[in-house]
Amino acid sequence: MAQPAVSTKPVKASPVNPEDRIENSLRPVRKGDWSYEHARHLLWRAGFGGDESQVRWLAEIGAEKAVDALLNVERVPSEAVKAEQFDASIMSPPNEEERQMARRAQQMQDEDTLARIRLERQRREREDRLQMNEVQKWWLRRLIETPRPLEEKMTLFWHGLLATSFRTIENSYHMFVQNQLFRKHALGSYAELLTGLIRDPAMLAYLDNNDSRRNKPNENLAREIMELFSLGIGNYTEEDIKQGARALTGYTFEDDEFRFQKNNHDTGTKTILGQTGTWTGDDFVRIILDQQACAKFITRKLYSYFVADVPPDERGGDKDLEPAQRTVLRNLADAFRGGRYEVKPLLRRLFLSEHFYEPRFRNDQIKSPAMLVVGSVRSLRTPVRDLSILNDAMDLMGQKLFYPPSVKGWDGGRSWINTSTYFVRQNVLAFLIAGKKPQGYDATADSQPYDALALLGPYPKDSGVGRREPEAVAEALLRLTLGWAPQTPKTTLVEYAASQEGVIDNRTVTGMLLLITTMPEYQLC
Amino acid sequence: MSQPNPYTRREFLRGGLIMASAAATLPAFLNASALAMHRAFGGLSSVPGVPDERILVVVQLSGGNDGLNTVVPYGYQEYYRARPGIGIPEKDVLKLAGAEGVGLHPQLRPLMEMYDEGLVGVVQGVGYPNPNRSHFKSMDIWQTADTSATGDGWLGKYFDSECVGFGKGESGTAEAPAGGPAGIAIGRSAPLAMQGRKVMPVSFESVDLFRWAGQDIHESLREPYDALNRREAGEGQAARANSNAAFLMRTSLDAQVSSDMIRKAVANRPTTQFPQTDLGRQLAMVASMIRAGLRTRVYYVNHGGFDTHAGQGGANGRHGQLLNQLAASLKAFYTELKAQGNDTRVMTMSFSEFGRRVGQNQSGGTDHGTAAPMFLVGPMIRRGVIGDHPSMRDLDSGDLKYTIDFRSVYAGILDSWLRAPSKDVLEGDYRPLPVLAQKA
Numbered sequence: 010m011a012q013p014a015v016s017t018k019p020v021k022a023s024p025v026n027p028e029d030r031i032e033n034s035l036r037p038v039r040k041g042d043w044s045y046e047h048a049r050h051l052l053w054r055a056g057f058g059g060d061e062s063q064v065r066w067l068a069e070i071g072a073e074k075a076v077d078a079l080l081n082v083e084r085v086p087s088e089a090v091k092a093e094q095f096d097a098s099i100m101s102p103p104n105e106e107e108r109q110m111a112r113r114a115q116q117m118q119d120e121d122t123l124a125r126i127r128l129e130r131q132r133r134e135r136e137d138r139l140q141m142n143e144v145q146k147w148w149l150r151r152l153i154e155t156p157r158p159l160e161e162k163m164t165l166f167w168h169g170l171l172a173t174s175f176r177t178i179e180n181s182y183h184m185f186v187q188n189q190l191f192r193k194h195a196l197g198s199y200a201e202l203l204t205g206l207i208r209d210p211a212m213l214a215y216l217d218n219n220d221s222r223r224n225k226p227n228e229n230l231a232r233e234i235m236e237l238f239s240l241g242i243g244n245y246t247e248e249d250i251k252q253g254a255r256a257l258t259g260y261t262f263e264d265d266e267f268r269f270q271k272n273n274h275d276t277g278t279k280t281i282l283g284q285t286g287t288w289t290g291d292d293f294v295r296i297i298l299d300q301q302a303c304a305k306f307i308t309r310k311l312y313s314y315f316v317a318d319v320p321p322d323e324r325g326g327d328k329d330l331e332p333a334q335r336t337v338l339r340n341l342a343d344a345f346r347g348g349r350y351e352v353k354p355l356l357r358r359l360f361l362s363e364h365f366y367e368p369r370f371r372n373d374q375i376k377s378p379a380m381l382v383v384g385s386v387r388s389l390r391t392p393v394r395d396l397s398i399l400n401d402a403m404d405l406m407g408q409k410l411f412y413p414p415s416v417k418g419w420d421g422g423r424s425w426i427n428t429s430t431y432f433v434r435q436n437v438l439a440f441l442i443a444g445k446k447p448q449g450y451d452a453t454a455d456s457q458p459y460d461a462l463a464l465l466g467p468y469p470k471d472s473g474v475g476r477r478e479p480e481a482v483a484e485a486l487l488r489l490t491l492g493w494a495p496q497t498p499k500t501t502l503v504e505y506a507a508s509q510e511g512v513i514d515n516r517t518v519t520g521m522l523l524l525i526t527t528m529p530e531y532q533l534c
Numbered sequence: 535m536s537q538p539n540p541y542t543r544r545e546f547l548r549g550g551l552i553m554a555s556a557a558a559t560l561p562a563f564l565n566a567s568a569l570a571m572h573r574a575f576g577g578l579s580s581v582p583g584v585p586d587e588r589i590l591v592v593v594q595l596s597g598g599n600d601g602l603n604t605v606v607p608y609g610y611q612e613y614y615r616a617r618p619g620i621g622i623p624e625k626d627v628l629k630l631a632g633a634e635g636v637g638l639h640p641q642l643r644p645l646m647e648m649y650d651e652g653l654v655g656v657v658q659g660v661g662y663p664n665p666n667r668s669h670f671k672s673m674d675i676w677q678t679a680d681t682s683a684t685g686d687g688w689l690g691k692y693f694d695s696e697c698v699g700f701g702k703g704e705s706g707t708a709e710a711p712a713g714g715p716a717g718i719a720i721g722r723s724a725p726l727a728m729q730g731r732k733v734m735p736v737s738f739e740s741v742d743l744f745r746w747a748g749q750d751i752h753e754s755l756r757e758p759y760d761a762l763n764r765r766e767a768g769e770g771q772a773a774r775a776n777s778n779a780a781f782l783m784r785t786s787l788d789a790q791v792s793s794d795m796i797r798k799a800v801a802n803r804p805t806t807q808f809p810q811t812d813l814g815r816q817l818a819m820v821a822s823m824i825r826a827g828l829r830t831r832v833y834y835v836n837h838g839g840f841d842t843h844a845g846q847g848g849a850n851g852r853h854g855q856l857l858n859q860l861a862a863s864l865k866a867f868y869t870e871l872k873a874q875g876n877d878t879r880v881m882t883m884s885f886s887e888f889g890r891r892v893g894q895n896q897s898g899g900t901d902h903g904t905a906a907p908m909f910l911v912g913p914m915i916r917r918g919v920i921g922d923h924p925s926m927r928d929l930d931s932g933d934l935k936y937t938i939d940f941r942s943v944y945a946g947i948l949d950s951w952l953r954a955p956s957k958d959v960l961e962g963d964y965r966p967l968p969v970l971a972q973k974a
Contacts, residue, residue: 429738529782
């Protein structure tokens with residue numbers, strides 16, 4: 010067996026020592042191989058991309074330092090999220106006095122009071138929808154501006170995997186609180202996250218566990234945890250769901266706080282995935298985490314998110330995968346479970362592996378709408394412009410933050426792309442670069458200037474780019490945006506520059522970027 | 535998996551451009567009949583040996599429509615026992631002529647009127663063996679016509695089959711037609727049902743967003759934009775047929791062609807008043823595209839919100855509203871199609887991923903269940919109630935047992951309406967349900 014060259018701290022006692030399981034497929038990328046292309050790939054996949062100077066810096070410091078710079082987010086100062094940033098009280102349940110008043114009005118058939126109560130409720134719902142917009146804007150800005158891109162990228166990963174939608178729960182503060190849960194465990198332990206999830210008001214409401222009764226358990230939360238959040242279809246039975254739902258009874262919330270309602274909890278004996286006992290919801294989670302299928306399931310999701318689309322793992326099999334990927338995924342899953350579901354060591358191993366940088370994976374991942382918007386601002390250094398318009402565009406591109414389409418989250422990959430989203434993708438870039446508002450907004454353009462020429466700053470004065478030679482500029486812009494410079498488009502861009510009298514000024518470079526960002530290749534990273 | 539032939543793709547592209555420019559100079563064409571219009575586009579009228587321009591419209595009821603409160607078994611006491619709060623009182627049920635003890639939800643009155651005109655077929659108790667209660671899984675089963683929920687979509691397979699009616703490309707693969715994509719879905723993304731291998735469906739939410747706005751910034755951008763977005767072969771990753779890059783190249787080209795045609799079509803609004811609902815808006819767009827004579831075979835629209843776990847209501851309430859939106863939109867749709875002279879070309883089918891449990895739950899709603907009715911609409915339809923209502927006594931742990939396999943309905947539509955061999959498309963023999971009236 011090949012000796013691992015990755016140095017990691019000794020792992021805690023575990024069923025499988027990950028160090029013993031590394032095979033060639035996860036061999037660390039060789040020092041001499043580390044290049045500008047590697048650095049660019051890492052910055053886009055483990056983050057949201059960046060500009061020329063950032064890529065060059067990562068290329069210079071070498072693989073280990075580059076990976077750690079992205080992974081060790083706690084070493085990077087970042088703006089703390091404050092609980093009081095948003096109003097927790099908008100959707101608070103009525104207090105005793107208000108309830109009494111409503112009851113009295115009901116009894117007396119006091120239509121005026123009842124109408125007032127109804128109006129007040131509608132007003133609060135309206136206010137809460139507005140606050141939801143603000144929370145959306147806040148997160149999108151954070152995604153764009155964060156000095157810890159991987160932390161936000163993992164927060165988005167958990168939001169997509171452990172999906173909850175505001176549309177159903179209609180409580181913006183609970184969505185905000187859940188977002189903090191995902192950020193807290195972004196690169197931490199999935200085991201702790203799952204334990205936190207069954208205490209999370211947004212999730213408990215979304216999957217109806219607050220309606221689950223000892224004598225009439227609601228199966229929704231137990232089902233979705235097993236089907237979509239941890240094991241995948243084929244790795245549990247309908248009976249496991251029924252028993253799991255009993256274990257989860259009594260897990261509910263009051264206002265913004267988790268509550269365990271003892272008198273609503275089924276204290277009887279349950280058998281879940283072969284283990285028998287008087288299990289609680291926490292036992293239910295523990296039993297799930299004991300399953301190898303769980304580690305395999307989450308590892309596959311992470312692999313699809315960071316490396317390449319792999320089909321969902323059904324029946325726990327992996328025969329559909331090619332041998333190299335199969336080995337990689339098996340080894341990662343073993344290490345993940347052995348390492349108590351700590352995400353950071355798993356990602357470190359992946360980001361340092363040769364496998365991660367294989368040429369076939371580079372520039373062939375379809376950017377999610379979040380990747381497209383956030384990555385464009387970060388790498389092209391455009392103004393942020395109007396966050397509401399960006400959020401609307403995210404919606405039309407199929408990724409409205411805090412509103413995943415279902416408990417299954419976003420499918421990702423090719424499902425982002427159809428002829429309709431394709432135009433929205435092009436148009437949101439026209440907005441970012443040129444301030445051209447999409448159809449349906451007022452016709453005035455956003456007037457914040459965009460300094461496109463600044464992108465050419467890092468090139469020496471005596472280079473072709475420095476001398477503003479159209480071909481060199483076209484090549485540099487293509488490399489910045491696509492990672493490489495395909496020949497036919499380069500010719501088109503040079504012809505475009507010629508149509509502008511060959512003058513490479515801010516206007517021409519802006520035009521070139523408008524064109525490049527419409528290309529099929531720009532949808533990839 | 536074969537790549538579309540570049541030569542035929544180019545032809546496709548030209549066809550699209552010819553159509554767009556012809557439309558720009560010949561406004562009268564927009565009111566012409568579909569057949570005449572096809573002639574206007576350089577001899578694209580019906581291909582010999584290929585069926586006439588028959589169209590299927592699929593209305594997906596998402597979330598699991600409560601079949602028992604759609605086609606109500608008012609003649610069965612078990613129904614009222616199981617649904618003390620949300621059962622539809624017999625006096626409110628719209629009794630279906632020719633069917634014993636079953637009738638429509640009162641909010642389906644517009645559909646009832648169509649039923650009385652002989653435009654509606656009600657297929658009862660549709661489902662499949664070992665029903666799955668996951669929304670996603672069951673929806674995938676319906677969309678792939680496969681109980682393992684894997685593989686291509688059933689309409690995608692139909693598009694791919696050589697019987698699409700658009701002729702074959704040079705390489706022998708089915709090719710997207712000049713004159714419109716084979717399938718159009720209104721919505722953010724094309725459903726799995728329409729995903730095949732060779733012919734790509736088109737989908738859009740709103741036509742205003744169906745073009746590149748950047749070209750309005752400066753006209754010098756237009757030509758290079760076209761050059762970049764109408765490329766037929768890519769370099770790098772795009773040279774691998776199954777890469778995401780190649781997939782994006784194809785989508786980019788399709789987007790350009792479809793944009794030209796569809797924006798033209800939808801700009802011309804129907805003369806009929808459609809309900810101001812999401813479904814009404816979608817069907818109005820479909821009606822416009824049919825009038826414009828796109829050679830699209832299948833349109834797909836979505837009507838969501840049927841996951842009524844709580845407070846679904848009875849004769850009135852949330853579920854009733856959804857049904858009313860469905861019925862009113864379908865009524866407007868066929869009124870418009872008739873005015874256009876296109877009603878006999880268009881069959882509509884509604885389905886949902888599953889029905890709901892027989893008994894109501896604690897929250898005045900219903901949980902995920904099994905078999906449910908489907909509606910078939912159009913003048914060609916075998917009118918009346920098709921099949922037996924599932925037994926209200928012989929239940930499978932509180933769920934209805936299906937009486938008709940949904941693939942029999944698909945097979946009937948494929949064989950008799952779309953004239954494609956259902957055995958090949960569905961990869962199995964599912965006893966096609968007779969769905970057409972005798973004369974057709």
